[in-house]
Amino acid sequence: MKRIVKLEGLCCANCAAKIEEGVKKLSGVESASLSFMTQRLTMEIEEDKSETIMEAARKLANKIEPEAEFKILR
């Protein structure tokens, strides 16, 4: 299933790249793309692990860029 998160306040392009890389490595994530410009993290993930993955992604984003707010859009 497709999940979209907005990382509001994301202001470091290099961190964006690190978050994308990190999310891609999470188990159950088929594909992930974080656009620095639109601040949107688009993920294709396994449906039954959806909530755990979202939580792991939130933690990861918070670790790398604590200033960005993790807003789940879909």
Next chain:
Amino acid sequence: MTKKQKKMVIRLITSAVFFAIGMVLEGKTSWYLIPFIISYLAAGYDVPIRAIRSMRNGQLFDENFLMSIATFGAIAIGAMEEAVGVMLFYQIGELFNDYAVNKSRKSITELMDINPEYANLIRDGKEEKVDPYEVEEGDIIVVKPGEKVPLDGVLIKGAGELDTKALTGESMPAEVKEGDDIISGSINLNSVLEIQVTKLFDDSTVAKILELVENASSRKAKAETFITRFARVYTPVVVVLALLLAVIPPLLFGGSWNTWIYRALSFLVVSCPCALVISVPLSFFGGLGAASSQGILLKGSNYLESMASLGTVVFDKTGTLTTGKFKVTDIDPVQGSKEELLKLAAYGEFHSNHPIAISVKEAYGEPLDKAMIGTVEETPGYGIRSELLLDGETREISVGNMRLMEQLQISVPENQAVMGTTLYVAEETTYLGSITISDTVREDVPMAIKGLKAAGVKKLVMLTGDKPEVGQAVGKALGLDEVYGGLLPGDKVGKVEELLKNKAEGTMLAFVGDGINDAPVLARADVGIAMGGIGSDAAVEAADIVIMTDEPSKLTDIILIARKTMKIVKQNIVFAIGVKVIILILTALGFASMWAAVFGDVGVSVLAILNAVRALKYKLKD
């Protein structure tokens, strides 16, 4: 500017003032350290704090961490002035980045500002402001002047003008009258319109465009991936080099610790890749924005990359190069005037609603008098025989295809025209002439083809389901390189695959269609381009690029925007990496101070970002 940025400006001005005071006092009194410390803290008190936080999170090589080490190190070896200067300029650079990125984000949001906040729903005879999501199919909504049309529908009351610039890039307002389809996202200019909703918000044009635009940058160009990969390697490498530079010369060759540590710290100043990493997506984002301002939506920046190296364009014929609407293109009377022949044909087809009959009547243009029609006899698949009372005399006129003429045993001269459909007109057993009706080529096709050739596209191909002769004739008239006719929808995929195999290395192949029946072909090409297809779900789904107007000449615009964007991206990559490497070499050799390093680094990022912002600007030539 945001609140955060305004605060930063005040901090930086304060910092700069105290920095100047420190510079003046330096050497005169030992108190000079105080203004320097104030200056450092004003500019970057939060940098070491963030550095500690990221270290706790296990994030080494974080830019805050590197800047903290560089400045603390400089203070430790007594280079106070440099430490403060580095922090001040680093923060100025960061502020500039932040400002440029925000501005660019905002300008694109404004460009695509089509999201309606509410709908005026008529409920029990009363008007009510509701969320567009709440409106059902069949509901009636009111759109006032200046408001956005929130949902797709049909105009049931009122008439006026709609601004569709955000949707199609077309700046001329579109006139609408009762019964017309209205697409959401357009702005009602001057009158109150009552619209019956035909689609839920989620299925409406506006929601689809927003979805497409917002997801646009999730498909990344190779250059973007390259730069993030580069950044991942660059920072650790520079940090390791700095470490070696600090330790090896003093230990092995008896160099001065201060000199080499100073050089190593200068290395750290250049080790942040952020500006470089920002400038690339910023350029692509600008390119996508420039395209959408022309009514061209791209599903990812990777397609800008592909369009910049386009070698082959394959067009579908009907609906893409041609309008798909039939028009009278040739009138060939045996004797008498063309008008007279057209008039007879129009009266002969009086009762028919066949598309060909309609185009004949349209071409005649004058209202038809029903009183002139006598008995009518229609033979499906052949044509129509009718008695007409023209100018006081009764005439028996037959209008139809070749089979009708054969049935009436009328000999017809061999027809030279291969394009379109020919209609024959006869009076009793005398042949009067023929009228040719054909699909018309879109007005701006010649311009599109000229533009594509000028842009260096090597091969222009047309695929069509029409008879090969018809295809060849159209292709020749338009100046296309290759034409393949008589293709079924399935054959088109095969043909495109063949063309993909034979294309020149390093070039891309684009297929342009109207999205009807050609979804598999759109998907198979390197770049699938759907034209005029915002109304068609399948097109938006299958295509990589959607041209919202029905102008094939927009293809040239995409290529030019794509090339400009790619040029900027390449300039930035080469320039920024080049300058960084030069600074590193000069620093290692002792030719550049920490000042040179910080100026070089901030300077290069400011220039790269200013360059990137250029990508958003695209003016139509002419």
